[in-house]
Amino acid sequence: MKAKKNEEKLKKILIFIGVVISFLVLNLWQSGSLNQLNQIIKNPKLQAFTIILLAILIEGFPFILIGSLISGSIEVLVPEEKFKKIFPQGKFSSAIVGSFFGFLFPVCSCGEIPVSRRLIKKGIPTSAGISYLLATAIINPITLFSTYLAFSSFKMVLGRFLVAFICSVFIGILIAPKNKDEILKEYEDEDNHNENFSKIDEIFFHSENDFLIMGKYLIIGATLASLFSTFIPREVFLTIGRNKILSILSMQILSIILSLCSYADAFVANSFTYLPDMSKIIFMISGPMMSISLIIVYFAAFKEKFVKKLLISVFLTLFILGIFGSFIQG
Amino acid sequence: MKIFKNKQFYKFLIVLLYTSFFLSISLTGNFKIFVKKFYFPYILLGFLILLFLLKTGIKKLKKFIEISVYDILSFCVFLFPLILFIIVRPNTLPTYTALKRGVHTEFLTHNVLKSLQEKIEEEGKYKKLTIKQLLSFLKSKPEQINGKDVVVEGMVYKENEKFMLIRFLITCCAADATPLGIEVEYKGMKEEPKDYEETHPIPKNIEFKEKEEFKNDDWVKVKGKVKIENDKIVIYAESIEKINQPIDPYLY
Numbered sequence: 001m002k003a004k005k006n007e008e009k010l011k012k013i014l015i016f017i018g019v020v021i022s023f024l025v026l027n028l029w030q031s032g033s034l035n036q037l038n039q040i041i042k043n044p045k046l047q048a049f050t051i052i053l054l055a056i057l058i059e060g061f062p063f064i065l066i067g068s069l070i071s072g073s074i075e076v077l078v079p080e081e082k083f084k085k086i087f088p089q090g091k092f093s094s095a096i097v098g099s100f101f102g103f104l105f106p107v108c109s110c111g112e113i114p115v116s117r118r119l120i121k122k123g124i125p126t127s128a129g130i131s132y133l134l135a136t137a138i139i140n141p142i143t144l145f146s147t148y149l150a151f152s153s154f155k156m157v158l159g160r161f162l163v164a165f166i167c168s169v170f171i172g173i174l175i176a177p178k179n180k181d182e183i184l185k186e187y188e189d190e191d192n193h194n195e196n197f198s199k200i201d202e203i204f205f206h207s208e209n210d211f212l213i214m215g216k217y218l219i220i221g222a223t224l225a226s227l228f229s230t231f232i233p234r235e236v237f238l239t240i241g242r243n244k245i246l247s248i249l250s251m252q253i254l255s256i257i258l259s260l261c262s263y264a265d266a267f268v269a270n271s272f273t274y275l276p277d278m279s280k281i282i283f284m285i286s287g288p289m290m291s292i293s294l295i296i297v298y299f300a301a302f303k304e305k306f307v308k309k310l311l312i313s314v315f316l317t318l319f320i321l322g323i324f325g326s327f328i329q330g
Numbered sequence: 331m332k333i334f335k336n337k338q339f340y341k342f343l344i345v346l347l348y349t350s351f352f353l354s355i356s357l358t359g360n361f362k363i364f365v366k367k368f369y370f371p372y373i374l375l376g377f378l379i380l381l382f383l384l385k386t387g388i389k390k391l392k393k394f395i396e397i398s399v400y401d402i403l404s405f406c407v408f409l410f411p412l413i414l415f416i417i418v419r420p421n422t423l424p425t426y427t428a429l430k431r432g433v434h435t436e437f438l439t440h441n442v443l444k445s446l447q448e449k450i451e452e453e454g455k456y457k458k459l460t461i462k463q464l465l466s467f468l469k470s471k472p473e474q475i476n477g478k479d480v481v482v483e484g485m486v487y488k489e490n491e492k493f494m495l496i497r498f499l500i501t502c503c504a505a506d507a508t509p510l511g512i513e514v515e516y517k518g519m520k521e522e523p524k525d526y527e528e529t530h531p532i533p534k535n536i537e538f539k540e541k542e543e544f545k546n547d548d549w550v551k552v553k554g555k556v557k558i559e560n561d562k563i564v565i566y567a568e569s570i571e572k573i574n575q576p577i578d579p580y581l582y
Binding site (some may be wrong): 014 | 339347348352361363364372375376379385387389400403404407408410411415422423424426429432434503508527531547
């Protein structure tokens with residue numbers, strides 16, 4: 001009943017917004033401002049916003065699609081007992097296996113979310129699912145190699161790998177609940193089986209579902225990321241970065257709002273010349289774990305309470321690891 | 331019109347619209363405005379998966395699920411980027427982005443050797459170099475470009491009375507684009523000191539176009555001499571002419 005009431009309310013709001021917009025358009029048309037539309041379109045801010053938004057989407061959609069396809073295949077083709085055999089049941093050991101799973105399913109940011117959701121649903125230990133979710137965008141051959149290309153220093157590659165590994169295993173153990181239902185959000189027509197479908201059809205059936213849900217959230221996330229990236233100057237963060245502790249914090253925030261692909265962020269991190277190495281490492285880990293576009297997609301796949309817990313613990317763990325690391329480094 | 335009340339129809343429509351979007355950016359080559367050229371296989375793969383989803387979508391159409399307001403809302407979310415794409419007709423990342431990101435006049439990545447090995451074409455006495463190549467030389471072999479005649483293409487970007495030439499360097503997509511820039515000076519640009527002719531290696535009798543003629547974001551081709559001043563490259567221009575935007579607007 002309540003849902004129905006809410007829906008009615010929403011309907012009224014939407015109609016109201018529609019009326020306001022059409023009134024505005026009519027008004028603009030009458031005053032001749034619409035002729036200036038060409039100039040509004042050419043506005044560099046709008047151009048930059050559009051290009052960055054579409055860039056994130058064009059980059060993300062293929063990975064979401066690949067991720068959805070893998071997820072659909074896991075759902076249909078892999079029997080549940082299989083995964084239970086592969087994964088050790090202990091929290092600690094399964095989290096370690098999970099964090100290296102990226103070598104097996106190397107799907108870049110966005111793509112790993114449907115896959116890890118499905119893996120957890122299929123009954124792998126929750127701690128393994130969480131550490132896979134956090135680690136896979138960093139601990140995979142492509143990302144580590146591109147980090148080497150950007151810095152030509154094994155120290156940075158090792159640093160990125162180690163901190164990401166420690167963080168993902170730690171959080172996998174820390175926040176994993178016993179019951180997978182505490183994590184997974186339920187989708188409405190997920191278990192809607194149709195006998196007429198062949199196995200392949202069923203794979204695509206699940207893939208479409210995953211794609212439409214994650215895709216929607218990716219658009220919202222990309223819109224936010226693009227707004228931030230267009231209007232906030234990077235200099236703000238880089239000047240704060242002169243202080244050791246603040247620089248870790250500001251790099252964390254910058255990585256969240258920039259939403260870069262994990263294959264590319266090493267090159268951007270390298271351009272922050274004056275920052276200590278540890279802040280750069282934290283920048284390259286925080287981004288692939290909790291950038292704004294990912295955060296929004298997390299909410300599509302997992303329960304709200306779990307996502308909040310995940311975000312807070314990742315943020316704090318990285319902050320503490322960052323400070324600890326920068327004192328070791330001197 | 332029962333079909334317009336079917337949720338499956340809207341799902342199908344979203345997949346259809348995105349399939350055609352991916353098809354159109356691949357066919358027109360427009361995807362190069364957004365992502366790296368070498369990213370094309372991923373776009374193709376995405377397109378193929380979408381095609382299969384389309385096929386499944388048709389099968390699912392037979393089943394009727396009544397649409398709710400929430401479904402219409404998510405349909406609008408999917409429409410939003412596409413409408414933006416059609417109305418704004420994006421061209422290339424504007425130099426406004428350079429302002430927000432800060433222009434790099436030095437090349438920071440250590441991996442410069444590759445761009446030094448690229449073949450360099452010549453146009454008359456001028457060497458055709460990209461801004462990335464120039465900055466790579468600056469980092470590793472500055473003596474090889476100091477005093478050389480070069481021709482460089484890029485976008486005009488004016489900052490604090492400086493006239494700069496800008497190209498964006500891209501690793502994956504436009505979100506990670508780093509603006510690379512070099513300074514350009516030309517005769518008549520600012521008030522000249524009396525000994526301008528002696529200190530600046532510009533040949534006489536070359537007409538420069540009014541500087542007002544060049545606006546930010548204009549694509550130009552600059553011919554001139556390279557001079558390294560305070561570890562930065564300055565090009566003393568002999569001519570600046572407007573050109574069309576290159577097919578690949580970014581550097582990789």
